[in-house]
Amino acid sequence: xxxxMEMPPGRxxxxxxxxxxxxxxxPLSLTERKDELLKQYEEYKKQGLKLDMSxxxxxxxxxxxxxxxxxxxxxxxxxxxxxxRNYGAMDGIIEAxxxxxxxxxxxxxxxxxxxxxxxxxxxxxxxxALLLGLNGFKQPWGKQGKLKFLCPSPGYDRHFAITEQxxxxxxxxxxxxxxxxxxxxxxxxxxxxxxxxxxxxxMYSNPTGITLSDRVVRRLAAMKTAxxxxxxxxxxxxxxxxxxxxxxxxxxxxEECRRAGHPHRAYMFSSTSxxxxxxxxxxxxxxxxENIAYLKKQIAIQTIGFDKINQMLHVRFLKxxxxxxxxxxxxxGFLRPKFETVFNILEKNLxxxxxxxxxxxxxxYFISFNVMKGCAxxxxxxxxxxxxxxxxxxxxxxxxxxxxxxxxxLAPSYPPIDELEKAIEILCVCVEIAALERLQ
Amino acid sequence: xxxxMEMPPGRxxxxxxxxxxxxxxxPLSLTERKDELLKQYEEYKKQGLKLDMSxxxxxxxxxxxxxxxxxxxxxxxxxxxxxxRNYGAMDGIIEAxxxxxxxxxxxxxxxxxxxxxxxxxxxxxxxxALLLGLNGFKQPWGKQGKLKFLCPSPGYDRHFAITEQxxxxxxxxxxxxxxxxxxxxxxxxxxxxxxxxxxxxxMYSNPTGITLSDRVVRRLAAMKTAxxxxxxxxxxxxxxxxxxxxxxxxxxxxEECRRAGHPHRAYMFSSTSxxxxxxxxxxxxxxxxENIAYLKKQIAIQTIGFDKINQMLHVRFLKxxxxxxxxxxxxxGFLRPKFETVFNILEKNLxxxxxxxxxxxxxxYFISFNVMKGCAxxxxxxxxxxxxxxxxxxxxxxxxxxxxxxxxxLAPSYPPIDELEKAIEILCVCVEIAALERLQ
Numbered sequence: 001x002x003x004x005m006e007m008p009p010g011r012x013x014x015x016x017x018x019x020x021x022x023x024x025x026x027p028l029s030l031t032e033r034k035d036e037l038l039k040q041y042e043e044y045k046k047q048g049l050k051l052d053m054s055x056x057x058x059x060x061x062x063x064x065x066x067x068x069x070x071x072x073x074x075x076x077x078x079x080x081x082x083x084x085r086n087y088g089a090m091d092g093i094i095e096a097x098x099x100x101x102x103x104x105x106x107x108x109x110x111x112x113x114x115x116x117x118x119x120x121x122x123x124x125x126x127x128x129a130l131l132l133g134l135n136g137f138k139q140p141w142g143k144q145g146k147l148k149f150l151c152p153s154p155g156y157d158r159h160f161a162i163t164e165q166x167x168x169x170x171x172x173x174x175x176x177x178x179x180x181x182x183x184x185x186x187x188x189x190x191x192x193x194x195x196x197x198x199x200x201x202x203m204y205s206n207p208t209g210i211t212l213s214d215r216v217v218r219r220l221a222a223m224k225t226a227x228x229x230x231x232x233x234x235x236x237x238x239x240x241x242x243x244x245x246x247x248x249x250x251x252x253x254x255e256e257c258r259r260a261g262h263p264h265r266a267y268m269f270s271s272t273s274x275x276x277x278x279x280x281x282x283x284x285x286x287x288x289x290e291n292i293a294y295l296k297k298q299i300a301i302q303t304i305g306f307d308k309i310n311q312m313l314h315v316r317f318l319k320x321x322x323x324x325x326x327x328x329x330x331x332x333g334f335l336r337p338k339f340e341t342v343f344n345i346l347e348k349n350l351x352x353x354x355x356x357x358x359x360x361x362x363x364x365y366f367i368s369f370n371v372m373k374g375c376a377x378x379x380x381x382x383x384x385x386x387x388x389x390x391x392x393x394x395x396x397x398x399x400x401x402x403x404x405x406x407x408x409x410l411a412p413s414y415p416p417i418d419e420l421e422k423a424i425e426i427l428c429v430c431v432e433i434a435a436l437e438r439l440q
Numbered sequence: 441x442x443x444x445m446e447m448p449p450g451r452x453x454x455x456x457x458x459x460x461x462x463x464x465x466x467p468l469s470l471t472e473r474k475d476e477l478l479k480q481y482e483e484y485k486k487q488g489l490k491l492d493m494s495x496x497x498x499x500x501x502x503x504x505x506x507x508x509x510x511x512x513x514x515x516x517x518x519x520x521x522x523x524x525r526n527y528g529a530m531d532g533i534i535e536a537x538x539x540x541x542x543x544x545x546x547x548x549x550x551x552x553x554x555x556x557x558x559x560x561x562x563x564x565x566x567x568x569a570l571l572l573g574l575n576g577f578k579q580p581w582g583k584q585g586k587l588k589f590l591c592p593s594p595g596y597d598r599h600f601a602i603t604e605q606x607x608x609x610x611x612x613x614x615x616x617x618x619x620x621x622x623x624x625x626x627x628x629x630x631x632x633x634x635x636x637x638x639x640x641x642x643m644y645s646n647p648t649g650i651t652l653s654d655r656v657v658r659r660l661a662a663m664k665t666a667x668x669x670x671x672x673x674x675x676x677x678x679x680x681x682x683x684x685x686x687x688x689x690x691x692x693x694x695e696e697c698r699r700a701g702h703p704h705r706a707y708m709f710s711s712t713s714x715x716x717x718x719x720x721x722x723x724x725x726x727x728x729x730e731n732i733a734y735l736k737k738q739i740a741i742q743t744i745g746f747d748k749i750n751q752m753l754h755v756r757f758l759k760x761x762x763x764x765x766x767x768x769x770x771x772x773g774f775l776r777p778k779f780e781t782v783f784n785i786l787e788k789n790l791x792x793x794x795x796x797x798x799x800x801x802x803x804x805y806f807i808s809f810n811v812m813k814g815c816a817x818x819x820x821x822x823x824x825x826x827x828x829x830x831x832x833x834x835x836x837x838x839x840x841x842x843x844x845x846x847x848x849x850l851a852p853s854y855p856p857i858d859e860l861e862k863a864i865e866i867l868c869v870c871v872e873i874a875a876l877e878r879l880q
Contacts, residue, residue, distance in 0.1 A: 055527065057526050057527050058526065060523065060525075060526075063523065063525040063526060066525075067513075067514070070510055070513035073507075073510035073513075074507070083500060083503065084720070085500075085503040085506075085717045085718070085720060086497050086498065086500075086503060086717070086718050086719065087495065087497050087713075087718045087719050088719070115555055115556060115747070116555060116746065116747040117743045117744065117745075117746075119742070119743055119744060120742055120743040123741070123742040123743070127567055127571060130571060131567060131570060131571065131582070131606060132605065132606075142571070142582060158741075158744070161741045162741055162742075165572065165738070165741045166571060166572075273527075277525045277526070277749060278525070278526050278527040278744070279526065279527050279528070279744055279745045279746070279747060279748060280524070280525060280747045280748060280749040280750065298605070301563070301598075301601045301602055301605045302559070302560055302563040302602075303557045303559055303560040303563070304557065304559060304598070304718070304719055305557075305719045306556065306557075306719070307555070307556040307719065307720045307747065307750070308719060308720060309717060309720040310720065310747070310750070
């Protein structure tokens with residue numbers, strides 16, 4: 001197999017790391033440096049700050065960008081005569097299906113436009129796979145005993161929580177710079193029919209920020225699985241969420257699966273949560289026409305339909321892919337300076353010290369930040385005491401258990417820049433204190 | 441047990457019915473009357489009509505009543521500082537919880553304000569009961585083998601479809617004029633631990649239009665059940681949907697269950713689907729504080745939250761119970777003439793003929809119409825051929841199977857009055873033709 005680069009890892013607090021660090025802080029000794037940091041830390045604590053970097057929430061200025069959406073709330077009839085204010089059109093209005101189809105290069109029969117939450121659509125799909133079975137299943141998963149789900153990590157805690165709640169064994173798959181470790185994935189899925197699925201955020205992943213390489217996508221599409229009801233949960237949340245002109249690109253898994261002879265393997269999810277309003281946008285599930293036709297029949301029992309008024313408002317506001325991309329540039333205008341603030345302060349305070357590593361993503365909402373092994377929980381704890389709330393250490397791993405205790409997810413989108421600066425300055429102090437506690 | 445009146449039933453096409461009918465149509469003979477009707481029927485057919493009375497959808501004029509809702513789409517921050525445009529407040533904004541609490545005499549900790557569909561909340565609850573178990577369950581239903589659900593009928597096809605899809609045996613419970621036949625309910629639930637729940641639309645029921653009497657509600661609350669995880673699905677969809685000043689009243693099942701020592705038995709559902717916009721309103725689930733606390737923890741895995749913008753728009757538009765009741769009087773202003781059109785035409789054409797019976801509800805969206813036994817399918821078929829779409833015969837019974845083939849659900853809300861008049865005139869002709877086919 002081709003060699004793939006590991007994601008920047010946490011380092012063991014070994015003698016080499018200590019020597020390199022000592023060189024960097026010279027002429028101060030470890031003890032002197034620690035005293036200096038503790039003094040700074042105590043001063044931060046006195047300020048009684050309340051800064052929150054835990055959640056990937058857009059800032060209010062980003063939300064203001066979409067307030068014009070409501071001005072379209074009149075004549076709410078779709079082009080095929082459906083009154084969006086009344087029952088009907090269970091799988092979404094045609095205008096909304098067409099918008100998503102053009103955004104993702106799909107046909108409208110591959111799409112259901114749902115409600116306000118793609119996470120809810122994912123939960124529903126797993127729930128239906130367990131209770132009813134999906135298209136092509138010989139038997140619902142719920143009748144097949146103890147099952148396993150693959151969880152590329154660091155990953156999204158809410159994905160893992162769904163499969164944990166439903167009783168799957170969660171298997172941690174390490175992330176490389178190209179995506180999940182495909183050697184391990186192929187090994188597991190080829191041998192074990194109880195491995196039923198895999199989570200993936202393929203583009204600007206939460207939290208690593210990386211985008212799956214073409215060859216990883218092709219391997220996911222082509223691999224042989226022992227389970228004939230194996231599915232990939234493709235949470236394409238950030239496909240349009242670029243920070244820069246230079247953008248990552250992602251291969252279309254649904255199309256690659258079709259070409260590889262596994263047309264029903266991939267279920268793609270997306271939403272406008274970080275395009276318009278988190279929790280008040282519209283969500284979508286897409287797959288092969290056969291999978292979607294089957295799913296529509298099941299969903300017809302669950303609901304008379306999703307909120308078509310909100311679908312129509314979104315279509316009228318977002319208009320078309322070109323306009324949506326312009327809108328996302330405005331979003332990036334708010335986000336980019338926040339990401340760069342974080343990069344700059346991290347570099348200034350921790351660069352070259354060998355005690356923390358991070359990736360600079362070209363899009364998405366997160367920075368994956370790796371501190372010295374065994375230090376992540378301590379860093380989050382120290383930050384908390386100084387008034388900075390971070391995502392809990394371990395949250396990015398199944399069962400909240402980061403085996404190296406090294407990964408912290410930074411979410412720079414929500415705080416205003418001045419608060420963000422302060423929060424990252426404090427974070428850097430905490431990282432260094434935690435490292436010194438281990439190095440000394 | 442107290443004597444309860446049966447709902448107006450279909451009649452067998454026996455000799456007494458025939459004699460009574462002959463008297464009514466005299467001096468015409470059965471054959472002459474049939475020829476007359478068939479002539480009328482052929483004339484209707486020639487008109488190429490397309491009239492739809494199948495769905496309980498509000499008319500466009502009713503929907504126009506709520507269009508002011510969108511003018512409140514600014515400053516979308518709740519009183520406790522939550523930006524409705526962003527993530528958070530999984531169980532709904534406090535303003536929405538308070539509105540529903542005051543409407544249903546509940547405390548805010550008994551309520552989750554959900555998305556756009558109460559049916560979806562019901563589906564979710566049954567799904568969770570199967571996969572995870574609800575508060576107080578020793579084991580999820582899904583691990584307990586073959587289960588049964590009680591279905592008072594005529595009832596709501598979409599209720600029955602949920603429990604059918606999930607593999608329950610559906611048990612038909614006849615409806616009396618006070619609600620489900622409680623002798624039969626008590627008999628079944630007391631002896632059989634596989635009877636896990638019961639559907640109910642307690643007020644202005646779909647389709648019977650009746651409201652459960654106080655003693656029926658008290659018996660539901662008090663009855664002993666063999667299953668300690670028995671629940672009542674209380675779909676309180678029409679509590680505020682009165683047609684007249686004289687209104688039905690409904691006892692509070694959640695409170696009665698608490699008093700009777702079964703505080704966790706009842707789950708109540710409601711929505712604004714027929715208050716504001718069907719499919720674009722807000723829905724609610726309510727129960728004991730313990731049930732709701734348990735459910736909140738489960739839902740926190742399923743979604744980050746429901747659409748809070750729509751919740752805020754609804755609260756600002758509906759304001760308070762008094763204002764909502766005034767709003768519903770305006771809705772009734774559109775609905776009442778439609779119901780009375782149906783009653784008048786039915787009475788004019790079929791009154792005293794002994795071949796059809798109907799109930800005049802004081803609220804809700806439906807008229808339960810009973811034709812001669814064995815004739816309902818034929819009537820729906822005849823109407824269809826003449827361009828009038830009715831709810832399929834049998835739809836109001838589990839598995840779509842009305843054992844007497846007698847019940848038809850009439851939904852007068854959607855068509856304009858002139859169309860409605862024509863549709864009911866045609867219906868009456870079809871009813872009489874079908875009866876004559878049996879009587880001759």
